[in-house]
């Protein structure tokens with residue numbers, strides 16, 4: 001019997017649960033059985049697999065986090081063969097992996113190891129090549145936006161210089177979207193660090209115009225705290241950094257993420273049913289999971 005194994009990997013993202021439910025519904029509509037892997041690739045290697053039919057998943061669909069649990073397995077490349085064998089012995093004939101670029105590279109390897117696998121882009125970082133938006137990104141931007149607005153309220157009133165740090169790992173998509181949406185004076189992203197004089201110049205210009213300024217920065221910006229300390233000294237103002245931390249990854253999925261999750265999960269089930277695997281579930285042309293050069297895994 002065709003059996004879909006559902007698995008979440010890497011950082012959880014709002015909308016993952018909706019994608020799990022939608023994938024289970026689509027698979028069951030085709031007469032497939034659905035199993036859930038608990039705890040990502042780690043759980044798969046340990047055989048932590050049990051039935052997760054759509055009706056069991058439904059109450060979680062509107063919640064954040066990942067009901068199946070997730071994990072990071074640093075040396076997964078070396079354990080892919082064992083993981084595929086475990087999946088087969090648990091009765092999984094096809095797999096759907098939800099995660100970011102690293103997890104989906106792992107999914108590509110699982111597919112190569114003989115387990116037909118499709119990947120669904122789900123990470124708050126929005127850094128999966130081949131997908132214009134990942135499940136979770138919109139929710140994480142929407143989590144941060146009212147906080148950025150609130151910082152601007154108080155910055156305007158006192159007035160003062162404020163900075164907000166978003167998650168995003170070594171990418172700046174989240175920070176850029178939050179900064180653009182709230183009208184930040186400067187957005188600091190790891191992909192394009194600013195020279196100190198340019199940063200000071202832009203902040204000073206904003207302060208000269210209206211006596212307050214907001215900086216939005218990605219957590220991956222090189223030496224962020226030192227850069228901000230030096231900036232505060234340069235412009236002669238106290239600067240407080242507000243860190244969103246892991247809270248930005250939780251909370252209920254936005255409408256946009258729920259709809260994206262549902263659409264991509266349906267696409268994934270459809271791809272597998274039509275015999276396609278080793279691809280990313282996206283609504284454009286199929287993208288191979290082995291996108292870009294294989295990234296080196298941490299040892």
Ligand SMILES: Nc1ncnc2c1ncn2[C@@H]1O[C@H](COP(=O)(O)OP(=O)(O)O)[C@@H](O)[C@H]1O
Nearest residue numbers: 010011072073076099100101102103105106295
């Ligand atoms: N290049 C890779 N090849 C195989 N598996 C990988 C690779 N990169 C990451 N993984 C697996 O995916 C997990 C999650 O990756 P990570 O990059 O931390 O998160 P995300 O998938 O959300 O970007 C890793 O702990 C590892 O098990």
Ligand SMILES: O=P(O)(O)OC[C@H]1O[C@](O)(COP(=O)(O)O)[C@@H](O)[C@@H]1O
Nearest residue numbers: 010011100123124125167168169249
């Ligand atoms: O939970 P951890 O290990 O602290 O990881 C934090 C990282 O996870 C994320 O929230 C999501 O990253 P991934 O989706 O790539 O796993 C990043 O924004 C952040 O840097």
